[in-house]
Amino acid sequence: MKVLVTGAAGFLGKKLIQALLTRGQLTDSAGQRHDIQRIVACDRIALSDIQDPRLTVRSGDISDAAFLATLFEEEFDSVFHLAAVVSGQAEQEFELGMTINFDATRQMMEALRQQQRRAKMVITSSVAVFGGSLPAQVPDEQVWRPQSSYGVQKAMNDLLLSDYSRRGWIDGRSLRMPTIVVRPGKPNQAASSFASGIIREPLNGEAARCPVALDTRLWLLSPARAIAALVQGHELNAGALDQGRVINMTGLSVTVEQMIAALRRVAGDGVVEQITFQHDPQVEKIVNSWPGDFHATYAKRLGFSANADFDEIVQEYIAEANIRLPLA
Amino acid sequence: MKVLVTGAAGFLGKKLIQALLTRGQLTDSAGQRHDIQRIVACDRIALSDIQDPRLTVRSGDISDAAFLATLFEEEFDSVFHLAAVVSGQAEQEFELGMTINFDATRQMMEALRQQQRRAKMVITSSVAVFGGSLPAQVPDEQVWRPQSSYGVQKAMNDLLLSDYSRRGWIDGRSLRMPTIVVRPGKPNQAASSFASGIIREPLNGEAARCPVALDTRLWLLSPARAIAALVQGHELNAGALDQGRVINMTGLSVTVEQMIAALRRVAGDGVVEQITFQHDPQVEKIVNSWPGDFHATYAKRLGFSANADFDEIVQEYIAEANIRLPLA
Numbered sequence: 001m002k003v004l005v006t007g008a009a010g011f012l013g014k015k016l017i018q019a020l021l022t023r024g025q026l027t028d029s030a031g032q033r034h035d036i037q038r039i040v041a042c043d044r045i046a047l048s049d050i051q052d053p054r055l056t057v058r059s060g061d062i063s064d065a066a067f068l069a070t071l072f073e074e075e076f077d078s079v080f081h082l083a084a085v086v087s088g089q090a091e092q093e094f095e096l097g098m099t100i101n102f103d104a105t106r107q108m109m110e111a112l113r114q115q116q117r118r119a120k121m122v123i124t125s126s127v128a129v130f131g132g133s134l135p136a137q138v139p140d141e142q143v144w145r146p147q148s149s150y151g152v153q154k155a156m157n158d159l160l161l162s163d164y165s166r167r168g169w170i171d172g173r174s175l176r177m178p179t180i181v182v183r184p185g186k187p188n189q190a191a192s193s194f195a196s197g198i199i200r201e202p203l204n205g206e207a208a209r210c211p212v213a214l215d216t217r218l219w220l221l222s223p224a225r226a227i228a229a230l231v232q233g234h235e236l237n238a239g240a241l242d243q244g245r246v247i248n249m250t251g252l253s254v255t256v257e258q259m260i261a262a263l264r265r266v267a268g269d270g271v272v273e274q275i276t277f278q279h280d281p282q283v284e285k286i287v288n289s290w291p292g293d294f295h296a297t298y299a300k301r302l303g304f305s306a307n308a309d310f311d312e313i314v315q316e317y318i319a320e321a322n323i324r325l326p327l328a
Numbered sequence: 329m330k331v332l333v334t335g336a337a338g339f340l341g342k343k344l345i346q347a348l349l350t351r352g353q354l355t356d357s358a359g360q361r362h363d364i365q366r367i368v369a370c371d372r373i374a375l376s377d378i379q380d381p382r383l384t385v386r387s388g389d390i391s392d393a394a395f396l397a398t399l400f401e402e403e404f405d406s407v408f409h410l411a412a413v414v415s416g417q418a419e420q421e422f423e424l425g426m427t428i429n430f431d432a433t434r435q436m437m438e439a440l441r442q443q444q445r446r447a448k449m450v451i452t453s454s455v456a457v458f459g460g461s462l463p464a465q466v467p468d469e470q471v472w473r474p475q476s477s478y479g480v481q482k483a484m485n486d487l488l489l490s491d492y493s494r495r496g497w498i499d500g501r502s503l504r505m506p507t508i509v510v511r512p513g514k515p516n517q518a519a520s521s522f523a524s525g526i527i528r529e530p531l532n533g534e535a536a537r538c539p540v541a542l543d544t545r546l547w548l549l550s551p552a553r554a555i556a557a558l559v560q561g562h563e564l565n566a567g568a569l570d571q572g573r574v575i576n577m578t579g580l581s582v583t584v585e586q587m588i589a590a591l592r593r594v595a596g597d598g599v600v601e602q603i604t605f606q607h608d609p610q611v612e613k614i615v616n617s618w619p620g621d622f623h624a625t626y627a628k629r630l631g632f633s634a635n636a637d638f639d640e641i642v643q644e645y646i647a648e649a650n651i652r653l654p655l656a
Contacts, residue, residue, distance in 0.1 A: 094495070132572060143469045144487070145572055152491040156484045159472070163480040167422070244460060244473055 001026045001034045002075065006062055006108075007082030008041035011183055014050065015227050016080055017041055021052050027235050028077050029118045029171035042071060043083065062104040072111035078120045080230060081108060087128055087150035087286060088189035094149055101153035106160055113169035121161065122234050125176040125246060127219055129155040131289040138291040140248055140298045147289035148191075158246045165238075165245045173241070175233045178221040178251030178306075179290075182317035191286040195220070198256070199263055199314060202274035203323050211280030214257040217292025221251045221306060222313045223320070229304055236302060243298045250306040252313070253293035262310035266318070271327055329354045329362045330403065334390055334436075335410030336369035339511055342378065343555045344408060345369055349380050355563050356405050357446045357499035370399060371411065390432040400439035406448045408558060409436060414518035415456055415478035415614060422477055429481035434488055441497035449489065450562050453504040453574060455547055457483040459617040466619040468576055468626045475617035476519075486574045493566075493573045501569070503561045506549040506579030506634075507618075510645035519614040523548070526584070527591055527642060530602035531651050539608030542585040545620025549579045549634060550641045551648070557632055564630060571626045578634040580641070581621035590638035594646070599655055 003020065007013045020026070020036055027033045039055050041047040046059035060067035062083055083100065090097030105123065112119045128151030129144040146152045161172035183196040194211050195218055201208035221229070229249055254262075264272045296304070307313050318325065331348060335341045348354070348364055355361045367383050369375040374387035388395035390411055411428065418425030433451065440447045456479030457472040474480045489500035511524040522539050523546055529536035549557070557577055582590075592600045624632070635641050646653065 141469075141471045143471050146487065146491070147494070149491050149495075152487045155487050159474065159480045159483050163474070163477050166475070167477075 001028060001036045001077045002038045002040070003036055004040045004042060004071070004076045004079045005082065006042045006080070007084065008057075009043035009045045009047040010082060011185065012180070012223065012226060012230075013041070013043065013082050014047065015223060016082070016230055017047070017050055017055065019227050019231060021050070021054065023231065026078055029120050029238065031237055034077075040071070040074065040076070062108070063099045065107065068104070068107055068111060072115065075115050075117055076112070076119050077117065078234060079108065079112065079122070080234070081105060081121060081123045084124070085150075086188055086190035087126070087148055088191045088193070088283075090150035090153060091148055091191075091286070092189070097149050097153055101150065102156050105157045109160060109164045109170055109172075113164060118168060118171050120234055121170045121172045122230055123157055123161055123172070123174045124230075125158050125174045126151060126154045127176065127178060127290045128286075129158070129176065130291050134291050137293040137295055138248070139295045140243065148286055162245045171238050172245050173233045173236065174246045175229055176246060176248045177226060177229075178219040178249060180223055180226045181218075181220045181313060183223065184317075184321060191283050192218075194283065195259070198275050199259065199317060202263065202271045203267060203318065203321070203327070205327065206274065208275050210256060210275055210277050211283040212256060212287055213279070213284070214255065214260075216256045216287060217253060218256070218259075218287075219251040219253055219290070219292055219294060220310070220313065221249065222316045224316055225305070225307055232304060240302060247299050247302065247304070248294050248296050250296045250299045250304045251294060252307045252310060254310050255292075259310050262314055266311055266314045266325075268326055329356060329364045329405045331364055331367045332370060332399070332404045332407045333367060333410065334370045334408070335412065336385075337371035337373045337375040338410060339513065340508070340551065340554060340558075341369070341371065341410050342375065343551060344410070344558055345375070345378055345383065347555050347559060349378070349382065351559065354406055357448050357566065359565055362405075368399070368402065368404070390436070391427045393435065396432070396435055396439060400443065403443050403445055404440070404447050405445065406562060407436065407440065407450070408562070409433060409449060409451045412452070413478075414516055415454070415476055416517035416519045416521070416611075418478035418481060419476055419519075419614070420517070425477050425481055429478065430484050433485045437488060437492045437498055437500075441492060446496060446499050448562055449498045449500045450558055451485055451489055451500070451502045452558075453486050453502045454479060454482045455504065455506060455618045456614075457486070457504065458619050462619050465621045465623055466576070467623045468571065476614055490573045499566050500573050501561045501564065502574045503557055504574060504576045505554060505557075506547040506577060508551055508554045509546075509548045509641060511551070512645075512649060519611050520546075522611065523587070526603050527587065527645060530591065530599040531595060531646065531649070531655070533655065534602065536603050538584060538603055538605050539611040540584060540615055541607070541612070542583065542588075544584045544615060545581060546584070546587075546615075547579040547581055547618070547620055547622060548638070548641065549577065550644045552644055553633070553635055560632060568630060575627050575630065575632070576622050576624050578624045578627045578632045579622060580635045580638060582638050583620075587638050590642050594639055594642045594653075596654055
């Protein structure tokens, strides 16, 4: 198997590549399991911190047609397309969001179509495709009504991936991901960035600001579960995808208050005191337009699973970041 | 008001232009009613059979960037964008469908955005955005799961029009039209072409072939109602659009058997004998993926209405086509 990973230098990209290298095998669209011979890790910034003879690093802009053409001079059996402009930035910079989130994805599908290998393509969609008046728990049959350009771009990808798959040009799967928490590193321009920040910063002895109300309900998945879902989504046999190529993923429904209570249980009162509250109407407007709970019936039937509780998610981050409790 | 109509030489385009010229006024996005000073009628083939000093005919390909640029050298207050590649052709010719149905629509929205007049833009969407497992009567909250490239392209337009409207760049409305029956003229490549043909051809003394089963349920609207809906959809105040810019239109839910029974009631047994049945699996597959009945709750609340029964639709065609009953 020859595998392309975009957004490879990102947090999920790196984790996915490590998981694929460890796993060593993947199943192709004909249902045959093969060794992974080669992973091309593509990002704007070259991935630098994974060494493996099977790994080739490419750096470039996937919205640059010339770069994309050279990238696809090589044939791929599988693509994990993770590169994206995050929600907040796609809202601020409309053209950039359209170009990276939609046009580049479309061009990649087209490049795979031209290769005529019916490559598997895993993309990530988002709860941001939903909005407007919503039931407390969103069913798989819920109409898409995005309230952000990011959500629109992701929904358009979902539609096009489904059509390319229906036509047999690719074997696509779109995993509609919950907010992935706790991300390591610094805050980013995602409207959901705070959901990691209010856990990560206090655990690193830093102040964190929460821009939304305590009763804000979020739909979450931990990084480890997200990586497992990407691999599982890839491995599913196309014949099992009887409700289409777009899967509302399993997740954990919690309020910000419940997140903070879990942090308190796991790490103590002192840690929680690092969190202050300051409403940010722009962030609130976007985050409140996303549903906080899903049935995810199709995903459960396909065998996807979520975190048992938020304590598990906090503990996963503590273990991952080598944080020693109790904190001083 | 300066108005652009695309697909102007088509059946609906001509009727719309006649209706607008007769009406003489439209309401702009600020809610002000103005005289229609000018209608630019754009199509690949020049519209030739309407004469009015307010009318200017342009012929060209809206997927040609240079043509589009000259078209939008002029500023418009309103655009009725009807030009499209029909469902059957968009399925046969994927690139053509993407280029005309999606890319050209996107470029028109962008041209209007650049004009910074927050023009009203009315587009037509389709029941083809729905598919898969569906309830007998489709609610407004039903997820989009198109089973054709045409449906995908229309759904992507709906998403993008909503985003451009949310951002205040245009004042868009997408009317998700039922199958419009009875169209005059010849059969076309639309998968739904037969739905007009089985009424039109017998009334014109010609044989018609029905490619689907008698119990096939269709969601229909007559041409006169469709034109009224386009104007009404344009006139609605943006403030009333509290469930978004995409409206599942009101229609009439009937089976092919009920359509033929109405034709028999209105025009007699001899006319109905012109219809023969021969299954076409390709047409059936597409048509059966479309829902045959909708709640259309939002549309009803906004004041849209449908035909009372199919007899009315048959009679509308008979009057329109100057057919004299009883037929010989």
